[in-house]
Amino acid sequence: MALIGLLMAMVVPNLGILVPSARLRGSGTVIQRNLDLLRSEARIQSKRIAMEFDLDKRRWRAVYPPEQMLTRDQDASTLEELLDNWKELEDDVVFHGIDTGAQLFTRGTYRLVFDEFGFTNDQIVHLRLTSDPNEFWSLTLMGLSGRTVVTETSDGNPPRLQQTNEGAF
Secondary structure, rough: HHHHHHHHHHHHHHHHHHHHHHHHHHHHHHHHHHHHHHHHHHHHHOOEEEEEEEEEOEEEEEEEEOOOOOOOOHHHOOOOOOEOOOOOOOOOOEEEEEEEEEEEEEOOOEEEEOOOOOOOOOOEEEEEEOOOOOOOOEEEOOOOOOOOEEEOOOOOOOOOOOOOOOOHH
């Protein structure tokens, strides 16, 4: 009985360490899957589709283009984007920012846009824990290849996007 008590005293406090990182990973994976879906939809529909991030309020949503005009008398300027409902990040998870290589956006809203071919510019979406500001989950989007790379760091230094210029070609 003493052995079980000793094990519980050691294991139970350590389980709390795993739960926040699982929430961080879970929030990031949901965003990654939705970005993959939106990229695919942009290609299929041949339309610009975006994901909008509200960096201050810890939420995000899909933004679909206006529907095609149904009648001749419809004015194109009256057509509105279709906005998905906001989806919240899990508890204790916040946006650290979105890195475009030239700038790190940390406040306000940011739109990550896929063009009609499913391309975007290279970007990194950074998430972190409020309870452990050194724990990061980052999703790197390679704009032209469509490849995504997940990086998890716990040293307080999220990965940075390397700027590509004409000398790289």
